[in-house]
Amino acid sequence: MDRDFAELKSxxxxxxxxxxxSSLLEWDQQVYLPPGAEETRAQQLETLAALRHxxxxxxxxxxxxxxxxxxxxxxxxxxxxxxxxxxxxFERQRKMPRRLVAALSRAAAHGQFAWMRAxxxxxxxxxxxxxxxxxxxxREYAGLFQPPxxxxxxLLDDFEEGMTAAELDRIFGPLRREQSRLxxxxxxxxxxxDSFLRNGRFHxxxxxxxxxxxxKRIGYDFNRGxxxxxxxPFTTExxxxxxRITTNVRPGLPLSCLLSTIHECGxxxxxxxxxxxxxxxxxxxxxxxxxxxxxSRLWENQVAHSAEFxxxxxxxxxxxxxxxxxxxxxxxxxxxVNKVECSLIRTEADExxxxxxxxxxxxxxxxxxxxxxxxxxxRDLWNAKMVEYLGxxxxxxxxxxxxxxxxxxxxxGYFPTYALGNLIAAQIWAKANAELPQLGMExxxxxxxxxxxxxxxxxxxxxxxxxxxQLLERCTGSARIDSxxxxxxxxxxYRL
Amino acid sequence: MDRDFAELKSxxxxxxxxxxxSSLLEWDQQVYLPPGAEETRAQQLETLAALRHxxxxxxxxxxxxxxxxxxxxxxxxxxxxxxxxxxxxFERQRKMPRRLVAALSRAAAHGQFAWMRAxxxxxxxxxxxxxxxxxxxxREYAGLFQPPxxxxxxLLDDFEEGMTAAELDRIFGPLRREQSRLxxxxxxxxxxxDSFLRNGRFHxxxxxxxxxxxxKRIGYDFNRGxxxxxxxPFTTExxxxxxRITTNVRPGLPLSCLLSTIHECGxxxxxxxxxxxxxxxxxxxxxxxxxxxxxSRLWENQVAHSAEFxxxxxxxxxxxxxxxxxxxxxxxxxxxVNKVECSLIRTEADExxxxxxxxxxxxxxxxxxxxxxxxxxxRDLWNAKMVEYLGxxxxxxxxxxxxxxxxxxxxxGYFPTYALGNLIAAQIWAKANAELPQLGMExxxxxxxxxxxxxxxxxxxxxxxxxxxQLLERCTGSARIDSxxxxxxxxxxYRL
Numbered sequence: 001m002d003r004d005f006a007e008l009k010s011x012x013x014x015x016x017x018x019x020x021x022s023s024l025l026e027w028d029q030q031v032y033l034p035p036g037a038e039e040t041r042a043q044q045l046e047t048l049a050a051l052r053h054x055x056x057x058x059x060x061x062x063x064x065x066x067x068x069x070x071x072x073x074x075x076x077x078x079x080x081x082x083x084x085x086x087x088x089x090f091e092r093q094r095k096m097p098r099r100l101v102a103a104l105s106r107a108a109a110h111g112q113f114a115w116m117r118a119x120x121x122x123x124x125x126x127x128x129x130x131x132x133x134x135x136x137x138x139r140e141y142a143g144l145f146q147p148p149x150x151x152x153x154x155l156l157d158d159f160e161e162g163m164t165a166a167e168l169d170r171i172f173g174p175l176r177r178e179q180s181r182l183x184x185x186x187x188x189x190x191x192x193x194d195s196f197l198r199n200g201r202f203h204x205x206x207x208x209x210x211x212x213x214x215x216k217r218i219g220y221d222f223n224r225g226x227x228x229x230x231x232x233p234f235t236t237e238x239x240x241x242x243x244r245i246t247t248n249v250r251p252g253l254p255l256s257c258l259l260s261t262i263h264e265c266g267x268x269x270x271x272x273x274x275x276x277x278x279x280x281x282x283x284x285x286x287x288x289x290x291x292x293x294x295x296s297r298l299w300e301n302q303v304a305h306s307a308e309f310x311x312x313x314x315x316x317x318x319x320x321x322x323x324x325x326x327x328x329x330x331x332x333x334x335x336x337v338n339k340v341e342c343s344l345i346r347t348e349a350d351e352x353x354x355x356x357x358x359x360x361x362x363x364x365x366x367x368x369x370x371x372x373x374x375x376x377x378x379r380d381l382w383n384a385k386m387v388e389y390l391g392x393x394x395x396x397x398x399x400x401x402x403x404x405x406x407x408x409x410x411x412x413g414y415f416p417t418y419a420l421g422n423l424i425a426a427q428i429w430a431k432a433n434a435e436l437p438q439l440g441m442e443x444x445x446x447x448x449x450x451x452x453x454x455x456x457x458x459x460x461x462x463x464x465x466x467x468x469x470q471l472l473e474r475c476t477g478s479a480r481i482d483s484x485x486x487x488x489x490x491x492x493x494y495r496l
Numbered sequence: 497m498d499r500d501f502a503e504l505k506s507x508x509x510x511x512x513x514x515x516x517x518s519s520l521l522e523w524d525q526q527v528y529l530p531p532g533a534e535e536t537r538a539q540q541l542e543t544l545a546a547l548r549h550x551x552x553x554x555x556x557x558x559x560x561x562x563x564x565x566x567x568x569x570x571x572x573x574x575x576x577x578x579x580x581x582x583x584x585x586f587e588r589q590r591k592m593p594r595r596l597v598a599a600l601s602r603a604a605a606h607g608q609f610a611w612m613r614a615x616x617x618x619x620x621x622x623x624x625x626x627x628x629x630x631x632x633x634x635r636e637y638a639g640l641f642q643p644p645x646x647x648x649x650x651l652l653d654d655f656e657e658g659m660t661a662a663e664l665d666r667i668f669g670p671l672r673r674e675q676s677r678l679x680x681x682x683x684x685x686x687x688x689x690d691s692f693l694r695n696g697r698f699h700x701x702x703x704x705x706x707x708x709x710x711x712k713r714i715g716y717d718f719n720r721g722x723x724x725x726x727x728x729p730f731t732t733e734x735x736x737x738x739x740r741i742t743t744n745v746r747p748g749l750p751l752s753c754l755l756s757t758i759h760e761c762g763x764x765x766x767x768x769x770x771x772x773x774x775x776x777x778x779x780x781x782x783x784x785x786x787x788x789x790x791x792s793r794l795w796e797n798q799v800a801h802s803a804e805f806x807x808x809x810x811x812x813x814x815x816x817x818x819x820x821x822x823x824x825x826x827x828x829x830x831x832x833v834n835k836v837e838c839s840l841i842r843t844e845a846d847e848x849x850x851x852x853x854x855x856x857x858x859x860x861x862x863x864x865x866x867x868x869x870x871x872x873x874x875r876d877l878w879n880a881k882m883v884e885y886l887g888x889x890x891x892x893x894x895x896x897x898x899x900x901x902x903x904x905x906x907x908x909g910y911f912p913t914y915a916l917g918n919l920i921a922a923q924i925w926a927k928a929n930a931e932l933p934q935l936g937m938e939x940x941x942x943x944x945x946x947x948x949x950x951x952x953x954x955x956x957x958x959x960x961x962x963x964x965x966q967l968l969e970r971c972t973g974s975a976r977i978d979s980x981x982x983x984x985x986x987x988x989x990y991r992l
């Protein structure tokens with residue numbers, strides 16, 4: 001049994017290395033790839049995907065999984081957890097024909113390039129053929145695991161184990177109504193003046209330096225990570241010792257760089273905090289996309305939008321950008337940080353409106369896979385729903401249906417996990433505050449070790465050992481994602 | 497036959513992709529890898545190397561090579577050239593016992609660590625045991641391909657196909673005598689004042705910007721490449737559409753950044769100029785290390801040390817660094833660019849003395865593999881030869897026998913290709929000037945398309961299709977590397 005397990009670990013170690021290498025190629029593609037090398041890179045990623053698929057579905061691996069799964073490991077052991085994850089992935093991979101693996105990998109690479117071109121031209125029709133191809137392939141993929149009526153559930157399950165459209169409808173239905181009501185109530189108070197942010201001078205190098213210093217203070221380990229610039233901020237890991245963040249600077253949005261970097265830092269702290277013993281196993285991962293997002297959102301929102309956080313950081317931020325902020329009081333600044341406004345771009349949306357952007361995307365992608373909607377109609381549907389949920393209409397496709405990269409890479413079923421992340425974050429935040437009564441004071445003093453310690457202890461170190469439901473139960477006492485904590489948190493944030 | 501060839505191309509395409517991916521990981525390691533991730537990266541590279549080795553020695557590949565080699569392709573066809581390169585590599589890989597592959601890779605890793613420690617302590621004896629181990633393993637490796645009397649030839653052949661010690665002795669013997677004489681004659685003229693370079697202010701960002709502008713003008717395609725910073729400048733390619741340069745800025749050596757970048761640009765132009773039809777085949781490579789170096793040296797020396805080059809660039813350089821160069825005339829600057837000085841470090845040596853550094857290394861490594869010399873004596877031999885060839889004695893091992901990394905990674909037989917590159921560059925340069933009588937005037941006007949066109953047409957596009965000797969003959973009419981053109985060039989450069 002021990003010898004079998006050692007052989008298994010060597011096989012899955014190779015697969016983990018190939019996955020890390022693919023991630024590095026994707027990181028490079030977003031950050032440094034010369035434009036003329038698109039096709040070359042697509043080919044390299046395809047070769048790696050095919051190799052990984054061959055190794056992930058080898059008969060030898062299947063035999064070892066079967067034999068070891070029958071060997072009776074303690075269900076709470078790491079070995080049992082590894083085998084559980086492996087069996088799930090193995091089944092999934094084994095059902096995929098090689099042809100489909102290669103086609104999906106290529107379509108995703110081409111999808112990204114088409115999306116970038118379409119975005120530049122702000123013309124959805126330039127992206128439409130690539131998107132249709134991706135959806136057709138993803139439909140074929142999902143059909144391997146679920147009957148036609150539950151195609152979208154198969155996609156969801158890739159990002160959030162066990163999640164279904166029915167469960168999402170249960171959660172999102174009441175949430176959307178209540179969240180819309182809250183947004184209307186806040187907006188009705190009248191506009192918040194944040195012109196000093198929009199019009200002030202905040203030099204890019206200062207923004208980047210401040211973001212770096214802040215995440216360093218929060219606990220991001222630069223010895224095992226780095227920050228680069230990319231169009232769309234993201235976090236990627238090539239093992240717990242190499243967890244990289246990207247960020248960007250947006251003219252006229254001087255908090256965007258800082259808050260994006262803190263958001264990505266939340267993801268990165270999760271990656272850097274996983275038990276090193278899980279290296280090169282499927283446990284060196286987050287429990288789910290929703291859980292991962294809970295970590296980024298908790299730092300971005302619960303922490304970095306709080307009065308306590310800015311009690312510590314505002315004097316520093318004000319000093320750094322004294323030209324723009326010299327005459328701006330703490331209260332005025334905090335109001336601007338927490339300004340609520342119905343706006344066009346998800347990644348720039350405030351906390352109060354953010355989930356509405358997600359639910360829009362969820363409904364559209366679910367509709368496309370249900371064949372309720374056609375791809376050709378996505379632009380108009382998008383624009384109509386923006387009017388319905390947020391009262392504004394995108395003036396062009398770049399600020400509408402083309403704003404996110406996810407569909408371009410074939411990641412359907414991903415968006416809902418952002419909203420789930422917000423809900424999970426609120427559940428964890430409530431628990432952390434109950435256990436750590438001094439948390440607010442610590443944060444007001446620029447100290448984050450208590451909070452990071454709580455997250456490491458209760459979430460990060462376990463990696464993907466537990467299912468999302470198990471982990472949520474271990475951490476908060478409840479296995480169910482629900483919106484109560486989240487709505488309570490929103491009401492308190494906006495004093496409603 | 498066509499079907500077999502298509503299968504062959506798919507197999508070698510995978511191998512080429514894995515090689516490109518490994519190169520990307522190595523590039524990232526030199527340029528962006530967080531310090532804490534070294535071990536993780538080593539593991540990823542090891543996994544890729546094992547995969548590549550398995551694919552490069554598969555029975556199926558061997559069978560296809562055999563069958564297709566017997567199929568009678570036109571000897572001048574691309575197919576025949578691919579098969580020739582493949583047979584050579586396959587035999588080489590297949591003869592290597594796995595044990596030796598692993599032992600060499602470990603010894604190279606340990607060699608680097610020992611070298612770094614020894615260099616820090618400036619004590620050759622700390623490096624000696626690791627070096628002895630590497631030499632023993634390399635001797636075993638070479639013995640797989642050559643009888644004991646020609647061990648070193650097998651090593652040479654890895655870097656310069658067909659090259660032998662006998663041929664090098666034929667070339668280097670007279671060259672060394674004449675080059676020493678030239679150096680003595682130049683040095684006897686008395687010192688050149690370049691204090692304005694050593695003491696002037698040349699801000700790093702200006703140096704980098706100037707280097708970028710210059711290589712862009714020369715013809716480096718930023719759409720298929722990029723420039724980053726690393727400790728030691730290098731060029732690496734992940735296909736002809738992604739050929740990257742690194743460079744650096746050295747305090748007190750303000751021409752180093754520009755000239756290094758031009759040197760690397762020379763390598764990169766070769767990579768970017770290879771026939772796109774050779775992508776993912778062994779032909780997407782240079783003809784040899786010597787040929788590759790000829791391209792970097794031609795741009796660095798023949799072009800970027802010429803009066804014509806600086807006629808165009810000096811006014812721009814002077815404007816950019818007006819504080820340091822405002823009062824420096826063109827003649828004084830050009831003298832400083834072409835200053836000759838007997839110095840300790842190969843990578844900082846000028847054109848006139850550089851080959852003497854190489855011949856010293858060649859004689860030592862050949863002597864060790866011939867068993868004329870013992871490893872224990874290398875330090876004293878090095879120092880004695882430095883006195884003999886350049887009239888100076890290294891004050892310590894770090895600036896003597898320990899200065900280069902090549903032996904620490906087991907790359908014996910590499911050094912001679914630097915000198916061969918200088919000779920080949922001069923042969924090509926003579927031919928180019930004979931065919932393009934306006935070349936000097938073109939360069940003086942900052943125009944490089946004639947020269948680049950000549951190199952692309954006669955060298956770059958062929959990639960590794962021809963042996964170095966065949967390519968040299970096609971380009972210059974002579975298959976033999978000889979020092980006549982080079983010595984003529986040196987005499988003209990230094991007006992001797």
